[in-house]
Amino acid sequence: MRLGLAANRLHHNQRDAALFRWLRACERGVRELALGLHAVGRTHDGIVRAGLLAGYDGLQRYPYGREGGLMKLVAEVVGMGPERTLDGAIYLIDPVDPSSIFPEAVALKRQCVIHGKPFISTVASARDWIEMERVHAGFAPDPGADDLLALEKQTLALIAHDAMKPQMLAFAAEHFDVLSRFDARVATGTTGQRLNELAWSRGWPAGREWVQRYQSGPMGGDAQIADLVLEHRCQRAIFFEDPHVPRQHEADIQLLERAVTTVTDEAVCMTSPRVAARWSEAVRLRARSQ
Template sequence: MSILRLGLAANRLHHHNESAALFRWLRACESGIRELQLGLHAIGRTHDAIAAAGMLAGYPGLKRYPYGREGGLMKLVAEVVGLDGPERTLDGAIYLIDPVDPSSIFPEAIALKRQCVINGKPFISTVASARDWIEMERIHAGLAPDRGANRLHNLETQTLALIAHDAMKPQMLAFAAEHFDVLSRFAHRVATGTTGQRLNEMAWSRGWPQDLLWAERYQSGPMGGDAQIADRVLEHRCQRVIFFEDPHVARQHEADIQLLERAVTTVTDEAVCITSPVVAARWAAAVRKRAGV
């Protein structure tokens, strides 16, 4: 089992007391972190909060980086891209975001997500996503399912949102076709405009009843579809978002995209968001393995 390394940061709201999001995640996943021997490269204040709480005590995989104001988050961005050898290359990042914290829209915060997306690495911004990722990697490592993660795998009670920008639509269709069995387990699927239409056509070609929509269609992204799905997320009526973004193109509806992302981080314990086709495929494979399929 190769050792994975993730950058780790949390806005102040998420580590300011013992019930904060960072500690909820660590309490749920500390055993999994140790089983995986996961490297956690934490920026200063996040590392200090973990140490003060007495969590991950004596764990050699927890590394301290400078404070954010001293360039800690910038260093994580560079190491997601990759520097000199594996010791200075991160496999992704966990950044627990408070959507009203000004630092969440600092250039280095935006660049961290962008470079994760460009490099096909996980960018994990909610407690639910971090919990889900640990379980995914545990399953791929051959470890027994964690019953504490069963809620995340109860797909038959959940709604899934599938969103893809124009350049990413072929990858979304390919992903949905390859993992049609897994995605069809969800109680409900929603999608924005053109993506939804193409997904329905794919489903009908696979034998889905012609008189039923496989994915409920919302408006296109530029016409407000992202905002419509954000409302479902905020009302706890959408539990998982798979959003294949094109990081290379300026988008007129950037504010709507950010609105959806902020909605996901607002309900941090409830919503899982996957932004990379590589990570999405790995998640679907873990779902099958966990279910013994």
């Protein structure tokens, strides 16, 4: 597998920066998976300076961002032939760095969502993804990832835009056992109501909500859940976005996404039904192997 890799300046400009915290936790997993990391210039240079992934052939250097490095990652997520196609991207975002909203940064996420590939924007998401792929590859669970998979202590947000609500309901029905392991679930208006109706049809106690409902997205539900994330009361979000339809409440959507990146070591976010399903399957496999 090959992933694009980039990090805003905050996340690679000091020894304990987010990029290096992730690699120190997951370098063994990267090597076990023989993961190709196609790193934009300064991100690559920071890894080398930190002495991480030393001698690892899977680390490749791309041009600096100002020279088109991030743009090249976008094209390779879409696909540029067998030797130039990425399986997703890790982009560790500083939410107050202006470059995080440059067109190429926005396009990188959008193309990952369109093509059903992982877009990983936090340290917690990157750690979680490595462990998920290790489990699928048959490696023994990493005890260092146990905190990420302690679902019984976590709150999960389930959010879907209008065109994606059927996929969210299908996902919840297929993975109801895994999602029910969470200590709590939250959702915005209509999505929450439909998920509760699904849960009741599956035998969840009548009159007891499976998910706690907040306002609809346009009425501020995304902002309410963003506040939970910032207060460390919501640790994981599954957010099925429709990348093709302009949203009047785009600012609210971005607010939730920026909240996740603000608490980068704690919050995991998945934006693709395919990625979310693969994660849920890994949770089951990991539980059986322990």
